[in-house]
Amino acid sequence: MTGSLMERLDDIPKPAWIALLVVSFILFWPIGLALLIYLKWSGRMFCSRRYGHWSGPDGREARREAREEWRAWKRRHRWGGPSSGNVAFDEYREETLRKLDEEQREFRDFLDRLRAAKDRAEFDDFMNERRNRPPAAEPPAPTPSV
Numbered sequence: 001m002t003g004s005l006m007e008r009l010d011d012i013p014k015p016a017w018i019a020l021l022v023v024s025f026i027l028f029w030p031i032g033l034a035l036l037i038y039l040k041w042s043g044r045m046f047c048s049r050r051y052g053h054w055s056g057p058d059g060r061e062a063r064r065e066a067r068e069e070w071r072a073w074k075r076r077h078r079w080g081g082p083s084s085g086n087v088a089f090d091e092y093r094e095e096t097l098r099k100l101d102e103e104q105r106e107f108r109d110f111l112d113r114l115r116a117a118k119d120r121a122e123f124d125d126f127m128n129e130r131r132n133r134p135p136a137a138e139p140p141a142p143t144p145s146v
Contacts, residue, residue: 009042064108072101 017039025032083090 068101068105 021032021035021039024035084093
């Protein structure tokens with residue numbers, strides 16, 4: 001039953017969620033606040049799981065990518081304007097920032113692979129220990145009492 005309820009909630013379009021949120025804030029603000037927290041927690045406020053934007057079961061990868069995109073956008077659109085007045089310097093700065101972003105992404109991918117390798121090694125060690133462990137002695141069968 002829970003799966004079908006979640007599927008129904010996933011079928012509600014984003015404009016309907018927004019309208020429901022606005023109406024709930026107008027009618028009774030605690031319900032609107034609870035709905036806002038639910039929408040943020042479930043990920044329905046940003047991108048939908050059914051469209052394949054979530055790579056992990058909890059959407060950790062998608063949230064990380066969203067944070068990186070937000071930081072890149074903030075760098076490109078500084079509040080004072082993106083230009084220093086010197087076109088050559090601006091191009092150099094943008095190229096350097098792009099390279100740094102790429103290196104940061106590559107480093108995070110490296111760390112993810114390193115963590116996965118460590119997890120795999122720990123799991124293999126556990127399985128080897130389990131295989132080599134002597135079987136536990138079975139308790140003696142209870143004798144029937146008359």
